Structures are given as structure tokens and as C-alpha cells.
Amino acid sequence: MSENTETQDSLDRIRLILTIMIAIIALVGLADATYLTVAHLAGDDSVCGKSAPCSVVLGSRYSAIAGIPTAAFGTIAYFSVFSAATLAGFGYVRARIFLIAIVALMFAGTLWLLYLQAFVLHAFCPFCLLSAAVTFCLAGLVVASPAPR
Numbered sequence: 001m002s003e004n005t006e007t008q009d010s011l012d013r014i015r016l017i018l019t020i021m022i023a024i025i026a027l028v029g030l031a032d033a034t035y036l037t038v039a040h041l042a043g044d045d046s047v048c049g050k051s052a053p054c055s056v057v058l059g060s061r062y063s064a065i066a067g068i069p070t071a072a073f074g075t076i077a078y079f080s081v082f083s084a085a086t087l088a089g090f091g092y093v094r095a096r097i098f099l100i101a102i103v104a105l106m107f108a109g110t111l112w113l114l115y116l117q118a119f120v121l122h123a124f125c126p127f128c129l130l131s132a133a134v135t136f137c138l139a140g141l142v143v144a145s146p147a148p149r
Contacts (some may be wrong), residue, residue, distance in 0.1 A: 008149060011146045014132045014145075014146060015145055015146050015148065016089055016115075018144060018145040019085050019088050019089040019145065020089060020142050021087075021141055022081065022085040022099070022138055022141050022142065022145075023081075023082050023085040023086055023089065025137050025138055026078050026081040026082040026131075026134075026138065027078075027080075027082060028083060028134055029074065029077075029078040029081070029131055029134035029135065029138070030075060030078035030082060030135065031081055032074075032127055032130050032131050033072075033074035033075040033077075033078055033129075033131060034071075034075050034124060035047075035127070036058070036069070036071035036074075036127055037069050037071040037072045037074075037075050038060070039071075040056075040063065040069035041062070041069060041085055045059075047127070048125070051125075051126070052123075053106065053123035053124055053125070054124070054125040054126060054127070056121055056123035057117055057121055057123050057124065057125035057128060058125055058127075059132070060116075060121055062113075062116050062120075062121070070113070073109075074106075074131055077102060077105070077106050077109075078134075080098075080102050081099060081102055081103060081106070081138060083095075084096070084098045084099035084102065085099055090106045093148055099142060100142055103135075103138050103139055103142045104139075106138070106139075107121070107135055107139045109119070109135070110131070110132045110135040112130055113128065113132070
């Protein structure tokens with residue numbers, strides 16, 4: 001094998017490992033967002049337990065857009081990331097492009113939601129912070145993933 005082929009094989013292996021990591025981390029975000037969506041739709045106020053700041057965030061006017069729970073958009077986004085990462089792992093180049101785009105949108109949305117929590121609501125929700133951490137991890141992995149040949 002030539003040195004160029006070995007290098008390409010290493011990059012392919014790294015890309016596959018990072019794509020698998022993206023898919024697994026997206027499942028964590030999917031579970032978090034799905035839990036919050038179901039709790040919101042069921043009217044379950046006990047999601048936060050005794051955490052008053054969490055209740056402030058989840059009960060705010062920002063917790064739904066046009067009657068749709070904000071977390072539902074996260075559920076769709078995390079499922080899309082999982083699906084795109086799975087397809088990208090099998091070599092679909094367009095799936096990788098979609099993955100980059102959706103993670104970029106999620107990153108921007110997460111920054112906005114963190115801004116709202118910090119400077120408008122002055123309260124933080126642990127579930128929302130978990131989602132933000134997951135999105136930041138996804139963004140880092142997407143940026144670190146080498147481009148296909």
C-alpha cells in the first residue's frame with residue numbers, strides 16, 4: 001500500500017468513528033427533547049421537581065412557538081442529525097452536507113435559547129442545558145470530522 005492510500009484509509013476510519021459518535025450523541029439529545037415534548041404536551045409540571053428556575057423556563061412564553069413545544073423542534077432536529085449521521089456513515093455525501101447544515105442551525109438556535117435563559121428569563125433549565133451541551137458536542141464533532149475525498 002502506498003502512503004497516500006494509508007493516509008486516506010486513516011481519514012476514512014476517523015470520519016466513520018466521528019460519525020458514529022455523532023449518531024450516539026444525537027440519541028441523547030433526542031431522548032432529552034422527546035421527554036420535554038411529551039411532558040409539555042401532557043401538561044406535566046413535575047418535570048422540574050422542586051427547581052423553580054427550571055419551571056420558569058419551561059413555563060415561559062418561549063417554551064412554545066405557535067402552540068408547538070420548542071422541545072418538539074429539538075426532537076425533530078436530533079432525529080434528523082441521527083438519520084443524517086447514519087447515512088453519512090454509509091458514505092452518502094449529501095447526508096453529510098445536510099448534517100453540517102442542521103447542526104449549524106441547531107447551534108445558532110441553542111445560542112439564542114441560552115441568551116433567553118440568561119438575559120431575559122434569568123433562570124436556567126437543566127434539561128435545556130443538557131440539550132445545549134449535546135448540541136455543542138455535535139458541533140465540535142462535525143467541525144472535527146474530515147471532509148470526504
